[in-house]
Amino acid sequence: MQDVKVGEFFQPAFPSSWLETTKPHNFCPGCGHGIVLKCLGQAIDELNIADKVVYGCDIGCCLLSWNFFNTDCIQTHHGRTTPFIAGAKRATPEIVGIAYMGDGGGYAIGSQHLVNAAIRNEKITIILVNNANYAMTGGQMAPTTLPGQITETSPYGKEIEHSGPPILGPEMVAAISQEGAYVARGTMSNVKQLTKFIRKGLENQIAGRGLSFIEALSSCPTNWRTNAEQTWKFVEKDMASYFKVGEIKVPGTKEANNANHT
Amino acid sequence: MLEKKRMFITGNEAVAWAAIAAKADALFGYPITPQTEVMQYWTKYAPKYNKLFLQTEDELSAGYYTLGAVMTGKRAFTSTSGPGNVLMQEPMSMAEMMRIPIVFVIQQRGGPSTATVIYGQQETTLTAFGGNGEGFRVVYSTASHQELFDYTIKSFNTAWKYRFPTYVLGDGYQGKMRESLMVYDPEEEGIEFVAPYSLAGRARTDGFKHYRNTYNTEEELYDILQAHIKDYDAMTPKVVEWDTRWCEDADTVVISHGIVSRSCLAACTLFQSEGQKVGYFRPITIRPFPVKEIREAVQKAKQVILFESAQGQLYKMLTEALYGLSVPIKSILRPGLGITTEEVYRETSNLLSRKG
Amino acid sequence: MQTILKILLAGEGGQGIQSIAEILAEAANSEGKEALYIPNFGVEQRGGISMAYLQITESGNKIGAPKFELADILIALSPRAIARTSHHAGKDTIYIYDNSLIQASQVNDQIIGIQYFESTPPCPTDQEEVKIGEEDVGDNRSCAYYHETEVSEKKLPRNVKHIISIPANDIAKNELSSRVFNIMILGAVIAATKILPLASIENALEEKLGDKFKKNPKLRELNKQALARGYELLERLLKGEQHG
Numbered sequence: 118m119q120d121v122k123v124g125e126f127f128q129p130a131f132p133s134s135w136l137e138t139t140k141p142h143n144f145c146p147g148c149g150h151g152i153v154l155k156c157l158g159q160a161i162d163e164l165n166i167a168d169k170v171v172y173g174c175d176i177g178c179c180l181l182s183w184n185f186f187n188t189d190c191i192q193t194h195h196g197r198t199t200p201f202i203a204g205a206k207r208a209t210p211e212i213v214g215i216a217y218m219g220d221g222g223g224y225a226i227g228s229q230h231l232v233n234a235a236i237r238n239e240k241i242t243i244i245l246v247n248n249a250n251y252a253m254t255g256g257q258m259a260p261t262t263l264p265g266q267i268t269e270t271s272p273y274g275k276e277i278e279h280s281g282p283p284i285l286g287p288e289m290v291a292a293i294s295q296e297g298a299y300v301a302r303g304t305m306s307n308v309k310q311l312t313k314f315i316r317k318g319l320e321n322q323i324a325g326r327g328l329s330f331i332e333a334l335s336s337c338p339t340n341w342r343t344n345a346e347q348t349w350k351f352v353e354k355d356m357a358s359y360f361k362v363g364e365i366k367v368p369g370t371k372e373a374n375n376a377n378h379t
Numbered sequence: 380m381l382e383k384k385r386m387f388i389t390g391n392e393a394v395a396w397a398a399i400a401a402k403a404d405a406l407f408g409y410p411i412t413p414q415t416e417v418m419q420y421w422t423k424y425a426p427k428y429n430k431l432f433l434q435t436e437d438e439l440s441a442g443y444y445t446l447g448a449v450m451t452g453k454r455a456f457t458s459t460s461g462p463g464n465v466l467m468q469e470p471m472s473m474a475e476m477m478r479i480p481i482v483f484v485i486q487q488r489g490g491p492s493t494a495t496v497i498y499g500q501q502e503t504t505l506t507a508f509g510g511n512g513e514g515f516r517v518v519y520s521t522a523s524h525q526e527l528f529d530y531t532i533k534s535f536n537t538a539w540k541y542r543f544p545t546y547v548l549g550d551g552y553q554g555k556m557r558e559s560l561m562v563y564d565p566e567e568e569g570i571e572f573v574a575p576y577s578l579a580g581r582a583r584t585d586g587f588k589h590y591r592n593t594y595n596t597e598e599e600l601y602d603i604l605q606a607h608i609k610d611y612d613a614m615t616p617k618v619v620e621w622d623t624r625w626c627e628d629a630d631t632v633v634i635s636h637g638i639v640s641r642s643c644l645a646a647c648t649l650f651q652s653e654g655q656k657v658g659y660f661r662p663i664t665i666r667p668f669p670v671k672e673i674r675e676a677v678q679k680a681k682q683v684i685l686f687e688s689a690q691g692q693l694y695k696m697l698t699e700a701l702y703g704l705s706v707p708i709k710s711i712l713r714p715g716l717g718i719t720t721e722e723v724y725r726e727t728s729n730l731l732s733r734k735g
Numbered sequence: 736m737q738t739i740l741k742i743l744l745a746g747e748g749g750q751g752i753q754s755i756a757e758i759l760a761e762a763a764n765s766e767g768k769e770a771l772y773i774p775n776f777g778v779e780q781r782g783g784i785s786m787a788y789l790q791i792t793e794s795g796n797k798i799g800a801p802k803f804e805l806a807d808i809l810i811a812l813s814p815r816a817i818a819r820t821s822h823h824a825g826k827d828t829i830y831i832y833d834n835s836l837i838q839a840s841q842v843n844d845q846i847i848g849i850q851y852f853e854s855t856p857p858c859p860t861d862q863e864e865v866k867i868g869e870e871d872v873g874d875n876r877s878c879a880y881y882h883e884t885e886v887s888e889k890k891l892p893r894n895v896k897h898i899i900s901i902p903a904n905d906i907a908k909n910e911l912s913s914r915v916f917n918i919m920i921l922g923a924v925i926a927a928t929k930i931l932p933l934a935s936i937e938n939a940l941e942e943k944l945g946d947k948f949k950k951n952p953k954l955r956e957l958n959k960q961a962l963a964r965g966y967e968l969l970e971r972l973l974k975g976e977q978h979g
Contacts, residue, residue, distance in 0.1 A: 167587075168581055169580075169581045171450075171451065171579045171580050173447075176593075180591070180593055183590070183591045183593075184591070186587075187587055188587050189579035189580060189587050189588055189589075189590075190588075190589045190590065191477075191589075191590040191591075192590065192591040192593060193443070193446075193473065194443075194470070194473055194592075197439065197440075197443040197469070197470070197473075200435065200439070200440040200443035200444045200447070201444070201446055201447040201450075202447055203444060203447065204407060204443060204444030204445060204446065204447030204455075205447035205448060205450055205579070205580065206447070207405070207431060207433065207444070207447075207448065208404065208405055208431060208447065208448030208451050208453040208455060209448075209451035209452070209453065209577075209580050209581075209582070211580070211581055212451065212579075212580045229436055229437065229440070230436065230439075230440055230443075232436075233435070233436040233440065237433075
């Protein structure tokens, strides 16, 4: 972490891999992206890989991270970050390919690419930020929207019979991925753990073992229309009771098959 | 690398050889008739020539894998047709906006939708202007295996020099037919290679770069586009290609592109041998369109006859280019259907006799 | 246009039309000629009829469109092929057809979306038998088992330069092997066009089938015989009798 002094005041320390000139960032107050990206930045720092990183961000609020880091960053199209980074990695294996996306980019429009990347065991690290809605476009329903949750396209609450239950993404990826894949779900409410998961996901890529997929539970008070207390409750209680936090698949261990994860 | 020799192969195989000759590194693709053999040949030769290949889950993925590879400084290309071309407009749009030097090979089939797997010239508009933008693309419309070979090589150099997505526009006939061509090592023939360079990834030494295709205000977008337009216009005279014959003293000029131009050339050659003055014009780049050159070619003409295997796609480009000129244009439109030499001769003869 | 020889070959899928077209084209190319060959692929191919357009000219000449309207030599090897290609026969066409009893393919050519050729899958739809004499040769709307059927003289094109019938399929079956039926046709084409020496075809065959010949040298002999037989057969017909 670097200490940033403005005048005679220290700013909160942030990762060296963060680009100072694009801070403060453009995310909403209370948005989880800032925290997830901090975990990612710290992991990059710890592994000292900033010069190797090729960072791709999907469409959605995550696109606001396009100029976040002191690394090469490319904003792509919706759902296409996975194949874009996978192509870069295949062509130039020395890079560390990071694909950053939201629930739509991974579980809806990008789902076919995610499935095939898992099956092919693409050696990239995918970080998917799950805030249970499509935030940038105004808060529509997402594949991860919870039952009964009110969104712009589920104004009476999401109905499972109509739209299906929330997708358990990491569980799906773990089920279809190969030996050597690393799959985990972290949360913005446990920064140390999320940083650890992301770091392990990057290490997994560097070691050449296979796909790394980390979902991060995140907040969106703007579209949830929640205050601070309600926001934290939604992330820590409601979302976490549906989306279980923990490692789901770790290469070389018995945890290879979505058994106990806490 | 490639021994200079005559080969008698299909057009799709010629494309694969050309990419090898051009030192392309990677092909990502998805099977669709009539271009699937491009990837089949590529993957057959891949081990020998140390090439990268992946069959992706669909054309969207193929386009994006290719973009990612190009971004890290590799000569990468993809090929498709018909509905696959429609899907690829998405990655093509990204390439246009972000100036990513990617090469596409399109072997046209019938359209719209899945139509036929055989042939057409109905992807002309799509290939030139299909994205949600202004068509910042270079499109070469080939008419023979020699051209498929020559222009595939040229496409890589054009793309990396000017940083606009560059296309070889062929069709199912060219892809599937067999004829002879000379394959060669481009450098031994004096063709200068434009070296690719890394846009992202550790090979770069000039610090990190941030790339985006989204802007916040209309004005910002307008300014960015002006810069692209300026580059495109500056490039146009250097890149535009055409073929024109016998137009200086011809009352009638026959216009076509791609493989139809072979039928037209054969018919016009016959007319010449019969003492009938019929001019011939063929745009080779349909994007940028040779506007200046085609206006010159029809200056003395009393009528223009256009032949295409589409319902007016080339016709629209022609009328736009000829705007302001009053020469009557007769168009023979055969969407999805081949046009033989005999048909060109017959239709042109009828119109010649009417003009007296 | 007159200096380009236009050959159209048509037959049932599985009769080996594309193989011989390819061999002819390769042979012409090896002899230093300019050749262009395009198969007709698409809905007609799979067990429907298979067509090959072949153009050969002297080196240096340019060939125009890959397909043409009127053929100089038209070879139709089944009743359906005859019906389908009649518009390609003109007053200058040498028209050769096979008048053996042949069993047409069993596949419905109205099956859409098929994209490859030269293989004959079983008919996936109608199994209804069609009585002899009730077949609708040119207009198949349903799949049907064809009985061995003759060419109806009524369906042959009029106003061509020559009409020659050869019972190639019968001869192949009886004297050689039905497997080399198409090679016989190849020999006949050479005799009809005289555009290439027989030796060039033998070389082309060797190029294409050399591996198979190595495994079974009798095949080479068989192919050679078939080639010669077809050649000799057509030579005779051109000289004297019009019907074999």
